[in-house]
Amino acid sequence: MSFVFPPEAPVSLHVAGTTDRFAVRRVYCVGRNYAAHAREMGFDPDREPPFFFCKPADAVVPAVYGETLRLDYPPQTRNYHYEAELVAVIGKAGSDIAVDEALHHVWGYAVGLDMTRRDLQMKMREMGRPWEIGKAFDRSAPIGPVHPAAEVGHFAEGGIWLDVNGVTKQKSDVSHLIWSVAETVADLSKYFELQPGDVIFTGTPEGVGAVTQGDTMTVGVERLGQLTVAVV
Incomplete structure (x- = not known):
């Protein structure tokens, strides 16, 4: 097989404490999954089904502990926001996963x-259009080293x-998630084969x-440490 253009190597993340890498396949995000954040964005955080x-x-930017990741201020915006998140990574395929099996x-x-x-x-939201230009731009997803659940447990x-x-x-706590990690994985797996x-x-x-x-x-x-990110 020959390619018109050579394919790029897969995006990958560091695995904490090893030289191994975690190859990234897809990146899913859960919207408004903390009640107080939903309120600050102008929504009533009732427990409706999560949305994704x-x-x-290739929006993922691998970050490492002890080094400062430099992010260029992106084009076409005057309101560049941070959102701190716990990231879960999938290691076992599945669809229609039961909640009590999801963490496996x-x-x-x-x-x-x-x-x-x-x-x-916000402009796209007001127009009823997709969010891609606000969320899916280049280098919009810095992620630190992955810690195996076998070592740090679940959250x-x-x-x-x-x-x-x-x-x-x-400053908050993962216990304040509206939909837990297990519930999020289970619901997402109804729509996509993880x-x-x-x-x-x-x-x-x-x-x-x-x-x-x-x-x-x-x-x-x-339990996962912290990253330093500078906007340049």
Whole structure:
């Protein structure tokens, strides 16, 4: 077989404490999965079924502990937002997965940032159009090293936070998820056959806001450590 253009190597994430890599297949994101964040975005956080959107795999930016990841301020926006998230990664295929079986499909967890061109997202939302230009742009999904669930356990609770220039902007706990990781995986699997390499951003807590060139973010999840990301 020959290709007109050589295919790029798959996007992959570091596996914490090893030289192994986790190849990324698809990136799914859960919208408004913390009640306080739903309220700050102008919605009533009743427990309606979760909804999902996607980012392309090549939007993922692997980050490592102890180094500062540099993100260019993206084009066509004046309102570039951070969203700190717990990321779950899939290691076992499945569809129509039962909630009580869902965590068996989760291979591990990582710290993630769902970077958002908020002005473009809101413009598309008001027009009833898809969010891609607000959510799925280049380098919009920094993700830290993946920690195997066999080592760190699963996340019914655990602190999640984000600071900008040393000032805390987001601080919550994974226990405040409207839909738990298991419930999210089970519901998503009704619509897509999940496969090893799939990555799920599980939602962000309240306190989202804008960053500008020169700002530095630290984002972390309890038991997973924290990342440093600079906007340039």
